[in-house]
Amino acid sequence: MVKIEGGKIKFNEEVKVKYEVDVLVVGGGTAGFGAAISASRNGANTMLVEKYGALGGLVTLGLVCYMAGYPEGIGKELLERLKEKRGLGENRICDPEITKYIMEKMAIESGVKILYWTYVIDSIVENNEIKGVIIQNISGRSAILAKRVIDCTGDAEISYFAGVPVETGWDLMDGYNQAVSLDFVMSNVDLNSFSSSDFYSTVQMKIEKAVKEGKLPRLVEKGYLGSFPNRPEEKTEVYVCTAHSRKCRTTDAEDLTRIVIEQRDQIQKLVEFYRENVIGFEKAFLSYTASILGIRESRRIVGEYKLTGKDIALARKFKDAIARDTHGFDIHNPIDDLPHIKHTHLSQPIEPAFCTDKEREDGRICCVKNNPKGKYRAYLKPGQYYEIPYRCLIPKKIDNLLVAGRCISTDFEAQSGTRLIMTCITMGHAAGTASALSIKENISPRKLDTEILREKLIKEGINLNKEPLCYVKGSPQDIPRDAEFVVETKDGEDEIRIKR
Numbered sequence: 001m002v003k004i005e006g007g008k009i010k011f012n013e014e015v016k017v018k019y020e021v022d023v024l025v026v027g028g029g030t031a032g033f034g035a036a037i038s039a040s041r042n043g044a045n046t047m048l049v050e051k052y053g054a055l056g057g058l059v060t061l062g063l064v065c066y067m068a069g070y071p072e073g074i075g076k077e078l079l080e081r082l083k084e085k086r087g088l089g090e091n092r093i094c095d096p097e098i099t100k101y102i103m104e105k106m107a108i109e110s111g112v113k114i115l116y117w118t119y120v121i122d123s124i125v126e127n128n129e130i131k132g133v134i135i136q137n138i139s140g141r142s143a144i145l146a147k148r149v150i151d152c153t154g155d156a157e158i159s160y161f162a163g164v165p166v167e168t169g170w171d172l173m174d175g176y177n178q179a180v181s182l183d184f185v186m187s188n189v190d191l192n193s194f195s196s197s198d199f200y201s202t203v204q205m206k207i208e209k210a211v212k213e214g215k216l217p218r219l220v221e222k223g224y225l226g227s228f229p230n231r232p233e234e235k236t237e238v239y240v241c242t243a244h245s246r247k248c249r250t251t252d253a254e255d256l257t258r259i260v261i262e263q264r265d266q267i268q269k270l271v272e273f274y275r276e277n278v279i280g281f282e283k284a285f286l287s288y289t290a291s292i293l294g295i296r297e298s299r300r301i302v303g304e305y306k307l308t309g310k311d312i313a314l315a316r317k318f319k320d321a322i323a324r325d326t327h328g329f330d331i332h333n334p335i336d337d338l339p340h341i342k343h344t345h346l347s348q349p350i351e352p353a354f355c356t357d358k359e360r361e362d363g364r365i366c367c368v369k370n371n372p373k374g375k376y377r378a379y380l381k382p383g384q385y386y387e388i389p390y391r392c393l394i395p396k397k398i399d400n401l402l403v404a405g406r407c408i409s410t411d412f413e414a415q416s417g418t419r420l421i422m423t424c425i426t427m428g429h430a431a432g433t434a435s436a437l438s439i440k441e442n443i444s445p446r447k448l449d450t451e452i453l454r455e456k457l458i459k460e461g462i463n464l465n466k467e468p469l470c471y472v473k474g475s476p477q478d479i480p481r482d483a484e485f486v487v488e489t490k491d492g493e494d495e496i497r498i499k500r
Contacts, residue, residue, distance in 0.1 A: 015134060017143045021047045021113075023435045024146035025428075026120050026133065029057025030421050031405030032152035033103050034074045034428030035435075038460065039150070040111040042436030047113045047144065049120060049135065052291065055103040057154065059421055060096040063183035063239045063290040066226055067092040069422030070325045070385075070468055073429045073461040074106075081106065089229035093239075096228075120153075123162035129444075130162050130401045148435040148445065149401050152428055155251065156299035156407035164395040165302040168251055169334070170412040172368045176334035177250040178296040178416065181223075182263035183241045185287040186274065191233040194280030206277045216269055218337055220244060237287065241294065242270050246335055250298040260293055296332055296406070296419060303409025304446070305391035309344030312386045312417050313353040313378040320450035321387035322430035322457060324468055325423045328380030331416040341367050342494045344413050347374030354381040354485050354496055379496050380417075381485060385468050388418060390450050393431050399444045404431040430457055 003010045023039040025032045028050030040046040048055075058064040067088070071079055082088035087098030107114060118137040123130055124145070132145035151158035156166050169175035203222045210216040223242030231237055243266040249255040267289060274281040305318075312328060331341035345367070349355035355376045367377070380386065392409040393402050403409075404427040406419035418427075434453050438445045458464055484499040 013141070015141055015143050017145055018135075019047060019144045021045045021144065021146050022439055023047075023148045023150065023432065024049065024132065024144055025150045025152055025432070026158050027057070027152035027154060027405070028052070028055040028114070029152060029154060029405060029424070030059055031154075031424040031428035031431075032057075032150070033107065034425040035150045035152055035404055035432035036112045036428075037074055037107055037110045038429045038432030039436045040432075042433055044148075044436040044439060046111070046432075047115060047146075048107065049115045049118050049133075049144070051117070051119050053116045054100040055107065055114075056096070056099055058292070058294060059094065060100045060103070061291040062294050063096060063185065064241070064294055064421070065093050065096055065228070065239050066224075067094055067421050069327060069420030069424070070426070071422045072323075072426050072463060073457070075422045075425035075429070076461060078102065078106065078425065086230050089227070091226065093226040093229065095230070120158060120161075123149075123158050125162050125398065128397060129399045130158075133158060133161075147400065147439050150428070150431050150435060151301075151401060151403045151407070152405045152431075154295070154298070154406050156301050156403065159301045159395050159398070159401065159403055159407070160299060162398045162401060164398050164401070166299040167302060168297075168299050169249075172371070173334045176246070177248045177298060178334055179244045179246050179332035180248045180250065180259050180263075180296065181241050181244050181294040181332075182260060182267065182290055183239055183294055184243070184267050184271075184289040185237055185239050186271065186281065186284045187235075187237045187287040189227070189236050189238050189284045190280040190282075191227055191236050192280075194278070203278060207273070210273060210277070216273060217266060220266060220270065221337055221339075240270070240274075243267050244332065244337070246333070246337070248334070250295050256293065263293070264289065297412070297415055298407070300407055300412075300415055301395045301403050301409050303392050303396060303403070304394045305389050305409060307388060307392050307408075307410040307414040307418065309411060309413030310346065310378075312380055312414050313344050313346070314350060315352050315380060315384035315386050317387045318389035320390040320454070321464060322390045322393070322434075322453065323388040323423060323426040323462070324385050324464070325388075325417060325420065326380075326385045326468055327417055327420055327423075329413060329416050330420075331413065339494070341416075343367070343377040343379045345371040345373035346376045346378045349376055350378070352381055352384055353378040354487070355379075356487050358487070360494065377487070377494075379487070379494075382496055382498075383483070386417070388423070388427065390430065390434070390453065393427065393434070394446050399446060402431040402435060402445050404428040426462060429460070429462065433457060433460065
């Protein structure tokens with residue numbers, strides 16, 4: 001009970017311990033899904049707490065249905081289970097409802113106890129060790145005690161409550177976060193008439209024309225869309241990610257409210273735009289919008305190591321690596337409607353990054369003017385891959401806490417690559433295994449022997465001892481070792497292509 005005495009609000013309540021577990025995973029998105037399953041499979045009594053009523057986070061509730069990133073371990077297993085259930089298309093676009101079901105089924109089969117509709121409102125810390133969390137749900141307020149806690153909230157909520165130092169936004173763009181989107185689904189789309197081959201070029205031109213005529217707001221881009229698997233092509237469903245809000249503060253509740261209101265307004269205009277301008281959408285209609293905002297970046301912890309944009313461009317490898325990816329940068333511009341940023345900047349060319357100081361063909365600036373890091377745009381070269389070290393999952397200050405997902409220890413640029421769906425599952429997988437191993441060894445996760453951890457992860461299907469295939473837009477492709485590359489501007493974005 002909260003009382004007001006003498007104009008002051010007094011809150012004094014004894015909170016009872018309702019659960020005690022070995023490993024507590026907070027957040028049921030892709031990282032939490034991987035973390036809970038791996039911890040439980042490694043013998044830990046594991047609980048997964050999720051604020052909504054389904055697993056999957058942005059994949060399912062957020063309708064970000066393209067399973068991007070490099071699939072290994074539990075992530076690869078998920079794709080195989082989805083294929084068996086006819087819930088995954090050839091282009092790795094999943095059916096969100098089937099994905100909810102399969103993820104939940106995999107967690108339960110692994111022995112995970114799931115607790116839905118539950119918010120974590122504080123962390124319990126003693127002598128710089130996290131002991132558990134305070135939760136709030138329809139049953140009231142209570143505590144969960146745990147030997148290890150894994151923060152998979154995406155917003156680093158548990159870490160923030162526990163006093164872990166955090167960062168947010170891009171200092172080169174006034175501290176704004178990546179653009180935010182609210183995805184939506186349109187039904188009754190005729191894919192037999194729709195031509196995906198020239199869709200993006202066509203839509204880009206039509207969007208620019210509509211903006212000039214005042215029919216669309218400025219903060220809209222061509223975005224992307226995908227058709228759900230196993231639907232009739234003449235009357236199919238597609239998910240659309242076109243609406244974008246800029247100058248976002250994703251840790252500010254008032255700004256999040258502004259964003260979602262703005263997005264709904266954009267979506268109404270976009271639905272009419274598609275109906276009037278895109279062949280195959282003439283009779284389409286809006287079915288529903290995502291249950292949660294598509295937040296790409298908010299808080300990032302400060303950990304034992306901070307992965308940087310330079311690390312990604314230079315395809316750096318680490319002795320304590322627990323995950324890899326072949327996907328480079330994907331920064332949705334924080335401040336204006338210029339294209340996504342696919343590079344970092346360097347003062348001089350450095351191998352193996354693909355570096356260029358050539359001006360973009362369309363003359364548009366898609367990054368910071370006079371970037372203090374240097375004039376060379378540096379891209380992760382196709383065929384290369386980078387690794388994520390275990391130290392990025394270990395926060396400063398607080399013991400017995402691990403972090404997985406989009407809020408690990410990176411700078412702003414690197415986070416745009418590490419936040420992908422499959423990569424988050426793999427990070428969660430590693431964090432869950434590390435938590436269980438550290439309990440068995442009776443040491444903090446910070447002191448865990450990473451060679452032992454890596455050996456265990458390799459046995460669990462994360463092939464840290466083998467070079468990954470090069471995934472380009474969701475499909476493995478062989479890149480010739482002696483290939484030469486050029487940067488081309490296509491549909492307003494930079495793309496690295498093999499030199500013809």
